[in-house]
Amino acid sequence: MTTYLYEQDLVPQKYRILVAMRHDRLVQQISLELDIPVQELRRYLIGHLDMIQLENLPARAEMAEDHADKGDAVARALGREKYTVYLRILPGAAMDAIFSEVTTRVHAGASMEDAVAYGRIQIREALKP
Amino acid sequence: MNILQRIKNAVRSRSIHVAYVDVGSCNGCDIEVLACLAPRYDIEQYGIYVHNNPREADVLLVIGAYTPGWEEKLAMVWEKIPAPKAAITIGNCPISGCLFDRKGSFVDPPVKKHIPIAAEVPGCPPRPTEILQAILSVRDTVFANWEEEHP
Amino acid sequence: MKRIVDVNIPLGPIHPCFKEPIRLKCEAKGERIIGAEVELGYMKKGIERIMKGRPWQEVMFLAERVCGICSVIHNMVFIEAMEQISDIAVPPRAAYLRVIANELDRMQSHLLANFSYCYTIEHETLAMYLLDLREQVMDELELLTGARVTCAYIIPGGVRCDIPVTEAEALPASLDRMESDLCRYAGMFECGPMIALRSRGVGILTLEAAERAHVVGPTARASGIAVDCRQHHPTYRKLGFVPITRPDCDNFARVMLRFDELFQSIGIIRKCLQELPKGVVRGGGVCKAGEIRYSGEAPRGELTYFIKSDEFGRIVEIQIQTPSIMNIEACCHEMIIGSDSIADVTATFVSADPCIACTER
Numbered sequence: 001m002t003t004y005l006y007e008q009d010l011v012p013q014k015y016r017i018l019v020a021m022r023h024d025r026l027v028q029q030i031s032l033e034l035d036i037p038v039q040e041l042r043r044y045l046i047g048h049l050d051m052i053q054l055e056n057l058p059a060r061a062e063m064a065e066d067h068a069d070k071g072d073a074v075a076r077a078l079g080r081e082k083y084t085v086y087l088r089i090l091p092g093a094a095m096d097a098i099f100s101e102v103t104t105r106v107h108a109g110a111s112m113e114d115a116v117a118y119g120r121i122q123i124r125e126a127l128k129p
Numbered sequence: 130m131n132i133l134q135r136i137k138n139a140v141r142s143r144s145i146h147v148a149y150v151d152v153g154s155c156n157g158c159d160i161e162v163l164a165c166l167a168p169r170y171d172i173e174q175y176g177i178y179v180h181n182n183p184r185e186a187d188v189l190l191v192i193g194a195y196t197p198g199w200e201e202k203l204a205m206v207w208e209k210i211p212a213p214k215a216a217i218t219i220g221n222c223p224i225s226g227c228l229f230d231r232k233g234s235f236v237d238p239p240v241k242k243h244i245p246i247a248a249e250v251p252g253c254p255p256r257p258t259e260i261l262q263a264i265l266s267v268r269d270t271v272f273a274n275w276e277e278e279h280p
Numbered sequence: 281m282k283r284i285v286d287v288n289i290p291l292g293p294i295h296p297c298f299k300e301p302i303r304l305k306c307e308a309k310g311e312r313i314i315g316a317e318v319e320l321g322y323m324k325k326g327i328e329r330i331m332k333g334r335p336w337q338e339v340m341f342l343a344e345r346v347c348g349i350c351s352v353i354h355n356m357v358f359i360e361a362m363e364q365i366s367d368i369a370v371p372p373r374a375a376y377l378r379v380i381a382n383e384l385d386r387m388q389s390h391l392l393a394n395f396s397y398c399y400t401i402e403h404e405t406l407a408m409y410l411l412d413l414r415e416q417v418m419d420e421l422e423l424l425t426g427a428r429v430t431c432a433y434i435i436p437g438g439v440r441c442d443i444p445v446t447e448a449e450a451l452p453a454s455l456d457r458m459e460s461d462l463c464r465y466a467g468m469f470e471c472g473p474m475i476a477l478r479s480r481g482v483g484i485l486t487l488e489a490a491e492r493a494h495v496v497g498p499t500a501r502a503s504g505i506a507v508d509c510r511q512h513h514p515t516y517r518k519l520g521f522v523p524i525t526r527p528d529c530d531n532f533a534r535v536m537l538r539f540d541e542l543f544q545s546i547g548i549i550r551k552c553l554q555e556l557p558k559g560v561v562r563g564g565g566v567c568k569a570g571e572i573r574y575s576g577e578a579p580r581g582e583l584t585y586f587i588k589s590d591e592f593g594r595i596v597e598i599q600i601q602t603p604s605i606m607n608i609e610a611c612c613h614e615m616i617i618g619s620d621s622i623a624d625v626t627a628t629f630v631s632a633d634p635c636i637a638c639t640e641r
Binding site for chain 3: 010013016020021022050051052053055056058059060062063067085086
């Protein structure tokens with residue numbers, strides 16, 4: 001890690017961005033979807049995204065609603081592009097691994113819900129700080 | 130007044146370097162400071178140069194109502210300016226917080242609490258001519274005979 | 281032996297090129313930028329928190345002070361959102377006067393943005409020409425509304441005052457003068473070989489990346505996305521508005537697009553003055569309870585207000601999504617990545633017309 005001169009603790013300021021009306025709704029929604037406690041998700045977001053990305057989360061989520069994961073049902077259920085390309089919460093490689101694992105499970109005969117639920121657990125593990 | 134002081138006065142009256150720092154305004158005063166650069170107001174005909182570099186500045190224009198991001202940093206910028214120096218606040222925000230100083234906001238006016246201020250230009254936003262006049266009047270009152278008054 | 285080291289270059293918060301405080305921590309490999317982190321928080325005033333629980337009469341002035349550069353559009357979008365909530369009709373003359381004020385505001389904002397870009401690439405002559413032209417636009421705005429910045433011209437059910445007769449007569453002539461000047465300046469920018477070296481092919485924002493980041497305004501239109509909220513505005517539709525796009529995606533396209541839009545704005549104002557209907561400019565009305573999402577086209581792009589009000593016209597919940605949020609994000613995480621030179625970072629950043637006061641509110 002790089003240490004900068006004149007550095008100040010940005011956590012309170014980032015938290016203020018995240019508790020605005022639309023940001024708060026989005027964070028609640030993601031935490032419900034992935035079954036992560038809200039504060040834990042907030043801590044992860046504060047740790048991994050910079051301030052302008054936090055500000056832009058609702059707009060990107062809106063674009064993800066309209067455009068992300070058009071083709072694949074499993075990808076849509078997992079939010080493959082939504083979490084990597086659009087919201088940029090997860091690194092692409094981690095998501096690809098989870099996605100390929102889930103698709104093999106689906107091809108092996110597991111039901112869609114079970115496979116996606118398994119995938120979400122994996123995402124939750126990846127989001128652990 | 131000795132000859133050296135007289136030379137310094139003469140030189141300083143035609144060479145004022147300005148840095149501006151925005152500590153949380155709405156941008157309105159910011160662009161009025163920029164408008165001073167326009168050929169209509171022509172700030173450089175008075176020998177005032179806007180460099181925005183604190184280390185070579187004489188006058189610091191402070192705009193805005195002092196947000197938490199500037200704690201420590203504004204004082205640091207002020208320390209970096211070599212003496213003789215003066216700070217001028219532009220607009221209502223640094224004086225009273227204007228309409229941002231309400232319950233629930235993050236601002237902490239006045240700026241006077243944090244660094245010494247030589248002049249204040251009220252207005253929301255003030256006209257470029259008023260900003261220009263403030264810089265010129267500070268030049269005459271603060272920088273003239275500075276060495277003799279601060280031995 | 282040549283050795284390439286990773287360098288971290290923090291730019292700002294006080295920087296000669298940035299008009300407002302923002303901190304960009306650029307990670308460079310040699311001269312090539314491979315990553316950037318943005319640090320905000322220098323302008324966070326908490327306007328949305330102040331707005332909550334206040335009547336619209338107070339929030340109107342607060343909304344205007346979200347951004348001093350594009351204050352007319354903030355005023356307009358907030359008031360039009362309140363009008364939509366409360367079913368207040370606008371007299372046709374007032375609707376046209378709103379468009380004139382808005383387009384004058386857009387002109388001064390675009391001129392300021394292009395001034396900043398020219399100043400950043402050190403073409404000071406052109407920058408000063410543009411700033412001088414901006415003063416003329418500011419004069420017209422002052423004659424129309426009574427103030428240079430934060431004029432609170434637009435009120436529910438109309439506008440504050442009618443256009444003065446002398447101003448209505450003098451405006452077309454001064455528009456002609458501005459257009460001929462602007463023609464020259466746009467030509468200077470378009471044909472300058474040194475400007476092209478600094479601008480063409482620098483700061484590429486591809487169509488896909490622009491769509492992902494929800495880029496709006498001139499930045500999006502310079503990447504070939506034809507988004508413009510003015511297409512959906514009733515008065516602009518009457519005036520036959522069509523958005524301009526450019527396919528080049530670089531700094532040059534963004535600045536040239538703003539020049540194109542300046543000519544377009546002049547055309548819109550001219551058409552407004554020709555078709556200006558007779559009648560009253562203040563209809564009146566009462567603000568009521570409701571919830572709405574309303575967008576308008578600011579000089580920098582789509583500006584959205586999410587408002588919930590109660591039956592006395594007080595604001596219960598509000599969030600403002602300003603265009604600069606999306607544009608700065610795309611700028612810092614898409615455009616400047618892969619720049620060949622650190623010197624291009626500031627130019628690229630300024631070409632997206634960032635407004636930090638908007639971004640942080």
